[in-house]
Amino acid sequence: MKRTIIACMASLTAFPLLSSTVVAQHIIPTPLEMKYSDPQQGNFTFTADTTIVADETLKNEATALAASLAPATGLKLVIQAEKTDGKQIKLALDPALKDLGKEGYTLQVTPTGIEVKAPTATGIYYGIQSILQLLPAEVVATQKQGANWSIPCVSISDKPRFSWRAFMLDEARHFKGEKEVKKLLDQMAALKMNVFHWHLTDDQGWRIEIKKYPRLTTVGSKRTDTQTGTWGSATRTGEPHSGFYTQEQIKDIVAYAADRHITIIPEIGMPGHACAAIAAYPELGTNKKPIEVMTIFGKAYDAYDPAAETTYSFISDVLDEVFTLFPSKIVHIGGDEVRFDHWKKSADVKKLMKREGLKTMADVQLYFTNRVAGIVQKKGRNVMGWNEILGDDLHGFLKDGQTAKAASLDKNTIVHFWKGSTQLAKRAIKDGHTIVNSLHSQTYLDYGYGNISLGKAYAFDPIIKGLTQEEEKRIIGIGCQMWSEWIPTVKRMEYQIYPRLGAYAEVAWTAKENKDYQSFKKRMVRQFKCWDIQGIQYAKNQIAKFSASDFFNHVKVDNWTPAQTPKDWKNVSFKTAGKITSAGNYEVVFLYQKGTHALEISELALLENGKQVAIDKHQAFSGGQLKGIIYKLKLPTFKKDAKYTLQARIKGSGGTDSHGEIKIRSGE
Numbered sequence: 001m002k003r004t005i006i007a008c009m010a011s012l013t014a015f016p017l018l019s020s021t022v023v024a025q026h027i028i029p030t031p032l033e034m035k036y037s038d039p040q041q042g043n044f045t046f047t048a049d050t051t052i053v054a055d056e057t058l059k060n061e062a063t064a065l066a067a068s069l070a071p072a073t074g075l076k077l078v079i080q081a082e083k084t085d086g087k088q089i090k091l092a093l094d095p096a097l098k099d100l101g102k103e104g105y106t107l108q109v110t111p112t113g114i115e116v117k118a119p120t121a122t123g124i125y126y127g128i129q130s131i132l133q134l135l136p137a138e139v140v141a142t143q144k145q146g147a148n149w150s151i152p153c154v155s156i157s158d159k160p161r162f163s164w165r166a167f168m169l170d171e172a173r174h175f176k177g178e179k180e181v182k183k184l185l186d187q188m189a190a191l192k193m194n195v196f197h198w199h200l201t202d203d204q205g206w207r208i209e210i211k212k213y214p215r216l217t218t219v220g221s222k223r224t225d226t227q228t229g230t231w232g233s234a235t236r237t238g239e240p241h242s243g244f245y246t247q248e249q250i251k252d253i254v255a256y257a258a259d260r261h262i263t264i265i266p267e268i269g270m271p272g273h274a275c276a277a278i279a280a281y282p283e284l285g286t287n288k289k290p291i292e293v294m295t296i297f298g299k300a301y302d303a304y305d306p307a308a309e310t311t312y313s314f315i316s317d318v319l320d321e322v323f324t325l326f327p328s329k330i331v332h333i334g335g336d337e338v339r340f341d342h343w344k345k346s347a348d349v350k351k352l353m354k355r356e357g358l359k360t361m362a363d364v365q366l367y368f369t370n371r372v373a374g375i376v377q378k379k380g381r382n383v384m385g386w387n388e389i390l391g392d393d394l395h396g397f398l399k400d401g402q403t404a405k406a407a408s409l410d411k412n413t414i415v416h417f418w419k420g421s422t423q424l425a426k427r428a429i430k431d432g433h434t435i436v437n438s439l440h441s442q443t444y445l446d447y448g449y450g451n452i453s454l455g456k457a458y459a460f461d462p463i464i465k466g467l468t469q470e471e472e473k474r475i476i477g478i479g480c481q482m483w484s485e486w487i488p489t490v491k492r493m494e495y496q497i498y499p500r501l502g503a504y505a506e507v508a509w510t511a512k513e514n515k516d517y518q519s520f521k522k523r524m525v526r527q528f529k530c531w532d533i534q535g536i537q538y539a540k541n542q543i544a545k546f547s548a549s550d551f552f553n554h555v556k557v558d559n560w561t562p563a564q565t566p567k568d569w570k571n572v573s574f575k576t577a578g579k580i581t582s583a584g585n586y587e588v589v590f591l592y593q594k595g596t597h598a599l600e601i602s603e604l605a606l607l608e609n610g611k612q613v614a615i616d617k618h619q620a621f622s623g624g625q626l627k628g629i630i631y632k633l634k635l636p637t638f639k640k641d642a643k644y645t646l647q648a649r650i651k652g653s654g655g656t657d658s659h660g661e662i663k664i665r666s667g668e
């Protein structure tokens, strides 16, 4: 048996990338390389005599594995430092695997043993997550279950595509509390996400205890009312809303995250999105006037006074306390959506501009950000901010070309790209900045599924076109953001987050060439079962729904236009554009693009030199809604010199003005 393992290990790097035919495994995100051993080898079964072998350096990970297995299996696996007889799960650091990086691992499963090896404890932890996902979904239950605790014999070699795999929770707008945060951290860890971006301060609430400034929470964590519905609405809850974390609670959550190999990046927003702090200490604002913690949502007028030294000493003091709580090397300072009205009217800001040679309001914000970056760097940390910190006009607040002229952003500052042309992110990269890509239209979890379907979330690729390979490395990953203005309840929050979190986990971890939406959807079936057991209220209908972006890895072979669209049922021919290249399964989809009326399809045939060789008969509708638009064709034998065409029976649905694409992919 030992020889088999060694043979497996030796050939590991030579495995072909996971093909779409290997979908029986359930791991999300898909590993880099995975191979089932000889099917004769069967399974590894967890039993009462299974032991975990790990030395002291991996005690946390070994304990996490035993603790994850115990409730549902009833097995209390013993952890020991040395191998003995009996079935073993061996966890071992192996510096020779350094090519797997800080988070990669190998996992070997045979009937008599499991071995997880990695250069770091984080890699070992991720290997354990893969073991747990290979087990039946019931493993996540908190009570003993009757499942068969076996996993298939596999060999995996895995590492992430990106080092920054973030989920952001906005608790300033609606406070959810410690229990919910821990539940989210558990889900992130299972999906191998490693950055919890915690949006803790905003106009509508300050949620972190700062001992030097008690009013930040005695005043700033409370609001008297809350706008409901959507932007600009006149409806209110009529109820106060409040909540904050004590420093003890934060330490506990930071440790909980660290046990799961998750870094928490706190976001302390400035100079805008600061009304809760200004309500607590009006002298922080440019106007020096008392204000209330905001009860409505949108872009506020009040902002910290960039011309007052006391602003910077306040920020420095707050960050001193923040840094004692969060070991992260990076602090997020927001920087988004500053309205400059108060700054424009301020005599002190005018003086500041004159003194520092600042030409525009964007320059003033850059001056502010660079000052804060300097303060933060002196404390041994670094700053990250939304891409407004570059000084571009994303909101029309910098009219008359008032974008940054004089100042330029500190190059160590990490730019969190969320809005505007990708050219802005590209320019920042070329200027030497590191980028996290959280483009709102692709990654905002507060957006409905109509805007960002599960497939669209899955299709997101954070790499921006037109960069050199070296420049691409400056895009360190992605974030997905749960903004909570209109998300007061946990139920609603979970509906928005899940299942899209699974898609973003795979976007961030899985090699681009291994991304496969159809396989993902199949793997999500087990994940749904886990969430059902855990009581997570995910959006259940998302697997069945389609949008055009679900088919990002299908290849376009032809179009339909009004000219080809008949009023009544008729056979119409379409090209295969050389994409039929072997015998086997093909999937053809009809994707509506524009027009008032949809296209209806009743059957699709594959013709070989004009003769039908495969057919799928079913009704489909391709318009604003996409129903039944996938046709499956199986070509029994391929003839090299034959001409392959598609023949669809179609009609316009009440009109013939639609346009769309016909896309194909093999292997399904």
Ligand code: ACM
Residues within 6 Å of the ligand: 336, 337, 386, 418
């Ligand atoms: C943002 O959505 N205001 C970063």
